[in-house]
Amino acid sequence: MSAKRDYYEVLGVGRDAGASDIKKAYRKCAMKYHPDRNPDDAEAEERFKEAAEAFEVLNDGEKRELYDRYGHEGPSRAGFSGFSGTDEVMSHFEDLFGGLFGFGQRRGGARRGGDMKVELRVSLSDAFEGGEHDVSISRPESCDSCDGSGAEPGSSPQTCPQCNGQGQVIHRQGFFTLQTTCPACRGQGKVISNPCGDCSGTGTVERESTLTINVPAGIDDGQTLRIQGRGLPGAGGGPPGNLYVIVRVTEDPRFIRDEFDIHSNVIVTMFQAAIGCDVEADTLEGRVDIEIEPGTQPGATIKLKGKGMPVLGRGRGRGDHIVHVEVRVPDDLSEEHLVALQRIAEERDEDVSKGSSGFFGFGKKRRRRG
Numbered sequence: 001m002s003a004k005r006d007y008y009e010v011l012g013v014g015r016d017a018g019a020s021d022i023k024k025a026y027r028k029c030a031m032k033y034h035p036d037r038n039p040d041d042a043e044a045e046e047r048f049k050e051a052a053e054a055f056e057v058l059n060d061g062e063k064r065e066l067y068d069r070y071g072h073e074g075p076s077r078a079g080f081s082g083f084s085g086t087d088e089v090m091s092h093f094e095d096l097f098g099g100l101f102g103f104g105q106r107r108g109g110a111r112r113g114g115d116m117k118v119e120l121r122v123s124l125s126d127a128f129e130g131g132e133h134d135v136s137i138s139r140p141e142s143c144d145s146c147d148g149s150g151a152e153p154g155s156s157p158q159t160c161p162q163c164n165g166q167g168q169v170i171h172r173q174g175f176f177t178l179q180t181t182c183p184a185c186r187g188q189g190k191v192i193s194n195p196c197g198d199c200s201g202t203g204t205v206e207r208e209s210t211l212t213i214n215v216p217a218g219i220d221d222g223q224t225l226r227i228q229g230r231g232l233p234g235a236g237g238g239p240p241g242n243l244y245v246i247v248r249v250t251e252d253p254r255f256i257r258d259e260f261d262i263h264s265n266v267i268v269t270m271f272q273a274a275i276g277c278d279v280e281a282d283t284l285e286g287r288v289d290i291e292i293e294p295g296t297q298p299g300a301t302i303k304l305k306g307k308g309m310p311v312l313g314r315g316r317g318r319g320d321h322i323v324h325v326e327v328r329v330p331d332d333l334s335e336e337h338l339v340a341l342q343r344i345a346e347e348r349d350e351d352v353s354k355g356s357s358g359f360f361g362f363g364k365k366r367r368r369r370g
């Protein structure tokens, strides 16, 4: 969120609202925007988080006073930094009101699913343009045949006889009691005597799926995109983990990238460099004509301002494109041409029989002929 809204406005309460009004208003807000009721709705999720943050501040006497006095800056002085993610807000909400609302049961055995990583390879021009790309990921999903229970349809998991469904067993050794995960059910509290044939009793099947990822223009090699809730499924009603997409930008032999600038070469002959010419240079947007001035030196650079990569983040402009001029000397000149060059050199009073250290010919005083 760019600009934070007023906390009182977020909860729809007056500045003099009492603690119970604030709690009531938060509950109303949070239920309306709860992610379980608004799946895949980014705006609702943002409102849900916003309400939790507003409540956290207004429900705390000290933070509320700081907020009233200094605005959004205030509570952060007291070490308040808001919430980092939706999962955190969800468990915060449930700690406060309990799982009374029929939302996913996160109490007890609820566990957030693990995160996943996947690589996405894009070309430099894809990175320049940004846009949608498909990644295919293989991840375990709840088995349809047994509805994730792992038990053959028609049967159901039995309470584990070894731990009586506790998932933990207690060993006594003298004065000590040791509690360990039940080996029979591996802590699940249930055992499957008749496993589902489709998932071999695991409750999950590996499934290939394709996700469309929105790659921001200007992304660089190795940067990672976080796709919330697209990781491994959670257990016991817990939320899924996140998917991390590591973007690999394939090198383009025509270009070298340096942050948001692009460097490339153009090759001209020594005649073109001396006389001047127009050449075509490759840029991210295709070929453009650039002018080589008469007397251009090897290694000279021409800056095409704002023709580099987009700077990540909206409206931040673009880097530059820098064209490096490479000058080639012909090695296949005919005798006739060599004589012609010799003549030019003599006319310029250059002694071509002797090499020169330092600046060959440059800066030399021109002597008039005759």
Ligand SMILES: [Zn+2]
Residues within 6 Å of the ligand: 160, 161, 162, 163, 164, 165, 166, 167, 168, 182, 183, 184, 185, 186, 187, 188, 189, 190
């Ligand atoms: Zn057990």
Ligand SMILES: [Zn+2]
Residues within 6 Å of the ligand: 143, 144, 145, 146, 147, 148, 149, 150, 151, 196, 197, 198, 199, 200, 201, 202, 203, 204
């Ligand atoms: Zn199954």
